Amino acid sequence: MAQASAIVIDVVESIAVIRFNQPAKxxxxxxxxxxxxxxxxxxxxxxxxxxxxxxTGSEDVFASGADIRELAELDPERATEFSKVxxxxxxxxxxxxxxxxxxxxxxCMGGALDLALSCDIRIASPQAVFRHPGARLxxxxxxxxxxxxxxxxxxxxxxxxxxxxxxxxxxxxxxxRLINQLEAIPLEAAIRFAGTIARKPN
Numbered sequence: 001m002a003q004a005s006a007i008v009i010d011v012v013e014s015i016a017v018i019r020f021n022q023p024a025k026x027x028x029x030x031x032x033x034x035x036x037x038x039x040x041x042x043x044x045x046x047x048x049x050x051x052x053x054x055x056t057g058s059e060d061v062f063a064s065g066a067d068i069r070e071l072a073e074l075d076p077e078r079a080t081e082f083s084k085v086x087x088x089x090x091x092x093x094x095x096x097x098x099x100x101x102x103x104x105x106x107x108c109m110g111g112a113l114d115l116a117l118s119c120d121i122r123i124a125s126p127q128a129v130f131r132h133p134g135a136r137l138x139x140x141x142x143x144x145x146x147x148x149x150x151x152x153x154x155x156x157x158x159x160x161x162x163x164x165x166x167x168x169x170x171x172x173x174x175x176x177r178l179i180n181q182l183e184a185i186p187l188e189a190a191i192r193f194a195g196t197i198a199r200k201p202n
Contacts, residue, residue, distance in 0.1 A: 026064035052194035063108025083142035103186035114145035
């Protein structure tokens with residue numbers, strides 16, 4: 001049986017939704033998923049009729065970041081390439097002409113948080129949980145989170161969060177301005193917000 005695609009893309013009028021689609025695996029950002037995502041983002045950002053691109057997860061997981069088992073098997077050259085792919089992808093999201101929105105429905109860990117940080121807007125559910133676990137694993141994120149996080153929540157809070165590798169729940173994330181909104185159903189809220197942008201004249 002063919003393996004399901006790691007992402008599912010829906011486009012309705014001027015809004016695109018990219019959904020991570022491997023909840024049984026906690027939606028990992030493996031090298032194959034990154035490549036699939038990079039192709040999708042490249043295609044969607046080139047479409048001038050699109051006004052917004054929304055990223056979301058499935059079931060109780062937004063995404064779980066890089067696949068640690070896969071990372072452990074990388075040699076230095078392949079690890080550098082893996083980091084470069086993620087950096088370029090997330091910078092493409094940050095530079096997109098469309099408004100980019102992370103609709104965070106659940107666990108948002110490691111590289112997935114880096115992805116959310118590269119978006120213009122972050123909307124999360126009260127059940128959302130954020131963590132950068134690298135300090136506990138002896139690694140550091142290579143996808144821009146160490147730069148974008150302090151800009152959002154301040155250097156001291158970012159250091160505490162990154163070095164402790166602690167969990168941050170939705171209400172605290174809103175309080176420290178890691179996210180913009182807390183909504184029961186983030187995807188619906190993101191689509192509503194995107195709809196207001198789409199209705200504005202160019």
